[in-house]
Amino acid sequence: MRWRSAWDSTSTVHEMAKNLRGWGDVSAPPRWRRWRVPALVLAGGLTLSVAGAGYAERQGRQRDAQAFESLADGIDQQIRERLGRSAEVLFGLRGLFAAEPVNRAHFAAYVASEGIIDRLPGLQAVDFAPPVNPGHVAAYETAVRRDTSLSAPAYARFQVHPPAGGQVTYPIQYVAPLAGNEAALGFDLGSEPMRRAALEEARDTGDTVATAPIELVQLAGTPTQRRGVLVFLALYDPTQQLNTGPERRRAFAGVVLTVLRTQDLLGALTGARPVVNFEVYDIGRTIDGPATEVAGAELFSSDGRFLAAHPERVRGPHQFGDVDAGGRRWRLFARVGPAFASSPSRTWRLIVLLVGSSVSALATWPVLLVGNARHRRRAEMLGSFLALTPDAVVITDEDGLIRRTNYRFEELFGYPAHEVAGAPVEILLPESLRAVHATHRDRYRQAPVVRAMGQGLELVGRRRDGSEFPVDVALAPLRLEEGTTLLAAAIRDATPAKAAEAALEAALEQQRVAAERLRETDRLKDEFLHTTAHELRTPLAALSGFLELLQDPAGMEEATRQELLSRAAANTGHMVEMVEQLLDLSLLQAGKVDLELRPLLLSEEVAAQLQRLAPRFRYHRLTYEVPNGLMVTADRAALGKVLHHLLSNATRFAPPGTQVTIAGAAAGHEVTVSVSDAGPGIPPADLPYIFDRFYQAAYPPPGTRGTGTGLAIVAGYVALMNGRVGASSEPGQGATISFTLPRVRPATATEGSAAPRGTNR
Amino acid sequence: MSQTILVVDDEPDLRLMLRVKLKQQGFEVTEAVDGAEALEILTHTTPDLVLLDLRMPDIDGWSVLETLRERGRLDDLKVVTISAHAGAGTVERTSALGVQAHVSKPFLLKALIDVIHDVLAC
Numbered sequence: 001m002r003w004r005s006a007w008d009s010t011s012t013v014h015e016m017a018k019n020l021r022g023w024g025d026v027s028a029p030p031r032w033r034r035w036r037v038p039a040l041v042l043a044g045g046l047t048l049s050v051a052g053a054g055y056a057e058r059q060g061r062q063r064d065a066q067a068f069e070s071l072a073d074g075i076d077q078q079i080r081e082r083l084g085r086s087a088e089v090l091f092g093l094r095g096l097f098a099a100e101p102v103n104r105a106h107f108a109a110y111v112a113s114e115g116i117i118d119r120l121p122g123l124q125a126v127d128f129a130p131p132v133n134p135g136h137v138a139a140y141e142t143a144v145r146r147d148t149s150l151s152a153p154a155y156a157r158f159q160v161h162p163p164a165g166g167q168v169t170y171p172i173q174y175v176a177p178l179a180g181n182e183a184a185l186g187f188d189l190g191s192e193p194m195r196r197a198a199l200e201e202a203r204d205t206g207d208t209v210a211t212a213p214i215e216l217v218q219l220a221g222t223p224t225q226r227r228g229v230l231v232f233l234a235l236y237d238p239t240q241q242l243n244t245g246p247e248r249r250r251a252f253a254g255v256v257l258t259v260l261r262t263q264d265l266l267g268a269l270t271g272a273r274p275v276v277n278f279e280v281y282d283i284g285r286t287i288d289g290p291a292t293e294v295a296g297a298e299l300f301s302s303d304g305r306f307l308a309a310h311p312e313r314v315r316g317p318h319q320f321g322d323v324d325a326g327g328r329r330w331r332l333f334a335r336v337g338p339a340f341a342s343s344p345s346r347t348w349r350l351i352v353l354l355v356g357s358s359v360s361a362l363a364t365w366p367v368l369l370v371g372n373a374r375h376r377r378r379a380e381m382l383g384s385f386l387a388l389t390p391d392a393v394v395i396t397d398e399d400g401l402i403r404r405t406n407y408r409f410e411e412l413f414g415y416p417a418h419e420v421a422g423a424p425v426e427i428l429l430p431e432s433l434r435a436v437h438a439t440h441r442d443r444y445r446q447a448p449v450v451r452a453m454g455q456g457l458e459l460v461g462r463r464r465d466g467s468e469f470p471v472d473v474a475l476a477p478l479r480l481e482e483g484t485t486l487l488a489a490a491i492r493d494a495t496p497a498k499a500a501e502a503a504l505e506a507a508l509e510q511q512r513v514a515a516e517r518l519r520e521t522d523r524l525k526d527e528f529l530h531t532t533a534h535e536l537r538t539p540l541a542a543l544s545g546f547l548e549l550l551q552d553p554a555g556m557e558e559a560t561r562q563e564l565l566s567r568a569a570a571n572t573g574h575m576v577e578m579v580e581q582l583l584d585l586s587l588l589q590a591g592k593v594d595l596e597l598r599p600l601l602l603s604e605e606v607a608a609q610l611q612r613l614a615p616r617f618r619y620h621r622l623t624y625e626v627p628n629g630l631m632v633t634a635d636r637a638a639l640g641k642v643l644h645h646l647l648s649n650a651t652r653f654a655p656p657g658t659q660v661t662i663a664g665a666a667a668g669h670e671v672t673v674s675v676s677d678a679g680p681g682i683p684p685a686d687l688p689y690i691f692d693r694f695y696q697a698a699y700p701p702p703g704t705r706g707t708g709t710g711l712a713i714v715a716g717y718v719a720l721m722n723g724r725v726g727a728s729s730e731p732g733q734g735a736t737i738s739f740t741l742p743r744v745r746p747a748t749a750t751e752g753s754a755a756p757r758g759t760n761r
Numbered sequence: 762m763s764q765t766i767l768v769v770d771d772e773p774d775l776r777l778m779l780r781v782k783l784k785q786q787g788f789e790v791t792e793a794v795d796g797a798e799a800l801e802i803l804t805h806t807t808p809d810l811v812l813l814d815l816r817m818p819d820i821d822g823w824s825v826l827e828t829l830r831e832r833g834r835l836d837d838l839k840v841v842t843i844s845a846h847a848g849a850g851t852v853e854r855t856s857a858l859g860v861q862a863h864v865s866k867p868f869l870l871k872a873l874i875d876v877i878h879d880v881l882a883c
Binding site (some may be wrong): 444534537538539540542544546548550552555556560563564567571629 | 772778845871
C-alpha cells in the first residue's frame with residue numbers, strides 16, 4: 001500500500017503536510033462564524049454589567065427609602081410628642097383648678113413656675129375662659145377688673161370683646177404670659193364659630209379638643225405667620241356627675257386652652273437645610289377616606305411648598321402619615337429635603353456599567369484569540385488524522401459538495417485535491433448510480449449516524465480515468481461547533497477484499513470437497529468392514545461345517561473324508577491370506593512397514609511367485625515376457641507381495657482358458673512390470689479408484705472373493721519402493737495393471753550389490 | 762423310497778458340506794450351482810424339498826422364488842431358504858412367498874437337518 005510507504009521518506013511527509021495546508025481552507029467556516037463566540041461573550045458581559053448597574057441602583061433606592069422612612073417617622077413622632085405636651089399642660093391646669101380657687105396671680109405663677117412656655121415650641125400662651133351669661137357681662141367685667149392679685153394696665157381695662165349678641169360668652173380671663181398677648185385678654189371665644197365649636201365639644205366630651213387652623217388674634221403679620229390652633233380642655237364643678245353630655249354641660253365651669261403657633265410648633269422640627277421636608281394638613285375629623293387625601297386646610301409646610309395633592313410629581317422618597325391632634329386629624333406628607341443624603345447609587349451604577357463593559361471588552365479579545373487558535377489546531381488535527389487513515393476520506397458539506405479530501409484519496413481516485421474541492425461527491429460514482437446516490441444522501445442527512453454504507457450492496461467507485469472498482473464505504477456525520485454538519489466518508493478499495501473473499505470461497509470449496517472425500521472414505525471403510533466380516537465368515541462357516549461332518553465319520557467314504565479335509569485346509573489358507581492382507585494394509589496405513597531396498601533380478605522374483613501360484617495357473621495360458629538381466633531396486637518381500645497380488649488377481653478375474661501375460665520393460669531409469677488378463681475388464685467409472693483402499697471391498701466384482709484390498713496393498717508397497725502404479729482396461733477385453741520400479745543399470749548393478757543400501761559418501 | 766432334495770448354492774464348499782450331510786441322513790441330493798440351473802432342473806423334476814441360497818450372482822434366490830411363484834410352482838414345492846444376511850423382513854418376505862422355513866448362516870448342520878425333517882413331515 002502506498003500510503004504506508006509515505007512514512008519512509010521525509011520528502012513525502014513534507015509533501016503531505018503541504019497538501020494538508022491546502023485543504024485547511026477548504027473546510028474553514030465563514031469568517032463571521034469565528035466572531036460568533038467572542039460576540040456572545042461581549043454581549044453577555046454587557047448584559048451582566050447593565051443588570052449589575054440596575055441592581056446597584058435598586059439597592060441604593062431601597063436603602064434611601066428605608067433611611068427616609070425612619071426620618072419621616074421621626075417627624076411624626078416629634079409632632080405627637082409636642083401635641084402630647086400641650087395636653088399635659090392642659091391636664092395640669094385642670095388639676096390646679098380642681099385643687100383650689102385660682103386667681104390671676106396663681107395662674108401666672110403656675111405657668112411661669114412650670115416653665116411651660118419655654119418647654120413647648122410654638123406655645124403662644126395658656127389661657128383660662130369661663131362661660132358668662134349674656135346678662136352678667138357687665139358684672140363679670142367689673143369683677144375681673146377688681147381682682148387685685150396681679151395688677152397690670154391690661155387688666156385694668158379688661159373688657160369682653162367683641163360685643164356679644166345675646167349668647168353665652170367665653171371671654172379669656174387669664175392669659176399667661178400676658179406680655180404680647182394683651183389683645184387676647186377679654187376676647188370672647190364664642191364670638192367665632194370655629195373656636196366656639198371646638199370649645200363646646202370640649203365642654204361636652206371632657207377631652208382635649210383642637211380647633212381647625214385659625215388666625216390668632218394676638219399676633220400681627222401675614223396670615224401664615226398668624227396661623228395657629230387652640231386646644232381646649234373643659235373644667236367642671238367637681239361636685240357634679242360627669243357621665244353624660246348634659247351632666248357635663250350643667251357642671252361646666254370654663255375651659256383652659258393652649259394657644260399654639262403652627263409655624264413654631266411644627267417649624268422647629270427641621271433645620272435650615274432640612275433632610276426631610278414635610279407638610280401638615282388639617283383634614284378635620286374624618287377617619288375614612290384615602291390615606292393620601294389632603295382636602296382640608298394647609299396647616300404647615302417646612303419649606304413653604306404644598307405638594308401633597310400631587311405626590312407623583314415629587315422626586316425622591318415621600319410618604320403620608322396621620323397624627324391625632326385633639327380629636328382632629330392632621331395629615332403629614334413627608335418628602336426628602338435638600339440635605340437628604342442620597343446613597344451614591346447612581347455613581348455605583350455608572351461604575352458597575354463602566355467596569356463591566358471594560359472587562360467584557362477585554363475578555364472578548366483572548367476568547368477571540370483562543371477561538372482562532374483552536375480553529376487552527378482543529379484544522380491541523382483533522383489534517384493529521386486524515387493523513388493517518390489508510391482509507392480515502394472525503395468530507396462533504398450538507399449540499400454534497402466535496403470540502404476536503406486526504407492524501408490517500410488522491411491515490412485511490414486519481415484526482416488532485418484542488419480539482420474535486422467544491423465538486424459534487426457524485427463525480428466519484430459511475431454515472432448510472434449518481435441520481436440514486438443523491439437521493440440516498442438526502443435521506444442520510446435527515447438522520448445521520450455512523451454506519452457502513454450500502455450494507456449488503458456492491459458499492460462501486462469511479463476513478464478520474466473512468467475506471468470503476470469495488471469499494472467499502474463507512475459514513476459518519478461531523479458536527480462542527482459552528483452549527484454545520486459535514487459528512488465524512490471513509491472509502492476503501494474493496495478489490496483486495498473481494499479477491500480474498502474469492503480465495504476464501506475457493507479454499508472453503510476445497511475443504512468441502514476434501515470433507516466429502518473423507519466422508520466417502522469413511523463410508524467405504526464401513527462397507528469394507530462389513531464385507532470383510534462377511535468374507536471371513538463364509539470360509540469360517542465352511543470350515544465349521546466340515547469339522548462337524550468329520551466328527552462323525554461313520555459310514556463315510558475315504559475319498560469324501562479326504563475331500564472334506566482338503567477343503568478345510570483350503571478355507572483355512574484362504575482365511576490366513578485375508579488376515580495377512582488386512583495386516584499388510586493396516587501396517588501400510590500406519591506407515592510401519594520397514595523395507596530393505598536393494599538390487600534384485602526381476603526375472604528371479606517373478607519366477608518365484610509363478611512357482612508359488614502354479615496351482616492357480618492350471619486353467620490359464622501364461623505368457624512370460626520378462627527380459628533376463630533386468631534389475632530393479634526393491635524389497636524382496638514387498639515385491640513378492642506385489643507380484644503375488646497381481647498374478648492371483650489375474651487368475652481370479654480371467655475366465656479359465658484365457659491368457660494371462662506378465663511383462664517387464666526398461667525405460668530410462670525405470671522398469672515397468674505389467675500383468676494383463678482377458679477378463680471382463682474394469683468399468684471406466686471404477687478405473688480411477690481401483691487402487692483406493694476399501695473401494696474394491698465396497699464394490700466387489702461379481703463372483704469374486706476376498707477383502708478387495710489387494711490393489712491398495714500393491715499401490716502402498718510400490719509407492720514405498722519409489723514406483724508408480726497404473727491401470728488400463730477395455731471393458732470386456734480384459735485389464736492391464738502395471739507398476740514401475742527404479743531400474744538398476746548393469747554398470748551399477750555390481751556396484752549396487754557390492755554396496756549395501758544406506759551406505760553413502 | 763428315499764426323498765430327493767435340490768441344493769441350490771453357488772458356494773462349492775457349502776454344496777459339498779450339504780451333500781455329504783444329507784446323504785448321511787439318507788436323502789437323494791441334486792445340486793444346482795446357480796439360479797438358472799435350479800429353474801432348469803425344476804421345469805422337469807419336482808424334488809421333495811429345495812434348499813435355496815438367497816444370495817447368488819446373476820439370478821439370485823429371490824428371483825428364483827419370484828419365477829416359481831409366477832409359474833405356480835410354489836404351491837406344491839417345499840422350500841427352505843438360506844441366507845447370511847437375515848435382515849429385518851427377510852423371514853416375513855419369504856413366508857409371504859410361501860416358503861416353509863428360513864435358515865440363517867452360519868448354522869449347525871444338525872439344526873438344518875431338524876428343520877428339513879420338520880418341513881417334510883408336514
